[in-house]
Amino acid sequence: MSKIISRKKKVENKQEEKEQSFRMILWLLVFVVLILAVMVILPLIQNRENKAEGYACTLAIRRAQDAVLVEFLSDPELTEQQAYVVVDQSKLAREDLCPSGGTYFLVPISGGSWRVTCGLHEEDTKLRTQINAAYVLETVQNQLAARRRSEMSIENDLIISLNGKALDVKLLAGDNGLRRGTDYSIDFDGVVSFFSLNAANEVNWFVYADANHAAVWKPSTGWSGDAYPKT
Numbered sequence: 001m002s003k004i005i006s007r008k009k010k011v012e013n014k015q016e017e018k019e020q021s022f023r024m025i026l027w028l029l030v031f032v033v034l035i036l037a038v039m040v041i042l043p044l045i046q047n048r049e050n051k052a053e054g055y056a057c058t059l060a061i062r063r064a065q066d067a068v069l070v071e072f073l074s075d076p077e078l079t080e081q082q083a084y085v086v087v088d089q090s091k092l093a094r095e096d097l098c099p100s101g102g103t104y105f106l107v108p109i110s111g112g113s114w115r116v117t118c119g120l121h122e123e124d125t126k127l128r129t130q131i132n133a134a135y136v137l138e139t140v141q142n143q144l145a146a147r148r149r150s151e152m153s154i155e156n157d158l159i160i161s162l163n164g165k166a167l168d169v170k171l172l173a174g175d176n177g178l179r180r181g182t183d184y185s186i187d188f189d190g191v192v193s194f195f196s197l198n199a200a201n202e203v204n205w206f207v208y209a210d211a212n213h214a215a216v217w218k219p220s221t222g223w224s225g226d227a228y229p230k231t
């Protein structure tokens with residue numbers, strides 16, 4: 001009798017084990033499906049938001065572009081600085097041109113006028129790298145000049161506001177030199193930028209690279225890198 005009971009128990013135990021492992025597998029499946037769903041859905045939502053912001057940016061840029069064109073027609077001598085003022089005035093109250101915080105730029109076009117564009121949403125990826133790189137270099141040079149004037153030492157990275165975010169422009173010990181310090185992290189969206197200085201604390205090597213292209217600047221040769229055609 002007891003043998004029969006123990007056999008019955010064994011069978012019950014086995015069945016319970018089977019059910020338990022089945023339940024485990026079921027939970028695992030649910031878990032995997034949930035993770036997959038999140039992995040698929042999140043980028044879709046992000047993509048939609050990005051597209052909406054890109055569209056809003058395009059509209060605002062077009063409005064600014066029209067304002068610049070009208071101004072240019074009445075004054076063909078319109079300077080870059082004046083064009084920037086026109087763009088600023090075209091913004092609606094307390095609203096940036098780009099809803100994603102993109103920095104806007106004026107690119108000279110044939111005929112002497114200016115094209116308004118955004119550092120995030122410019123579709124020509126080479127031009128996008130070029131305008132962002134030129135802006136970062138100019139800001140770095142301005143900040144260095146201000147520090148030289150006030151005789152402040154220059155031994156740190158510079159933080160520059162670009163496209164709505166803070167870009168850490170890293171100071172290297174020399175061309176291709178190792179970075180001072182230890183950490184070497186790549187910044188937002190794969191953007192990385194660094195520079196080195198000569199004895200007079202002027203930039204003698206500057207690099208800006210994003211997910212698409214790189215721009216390199218040296219005082220002797222100017223701009224190069226794959227964002228520029230080879231000369």
Ligand SMILES: [Zn+2]
Nearest residue numbers: 057098102118
């Ligand atoms: Zn934009």
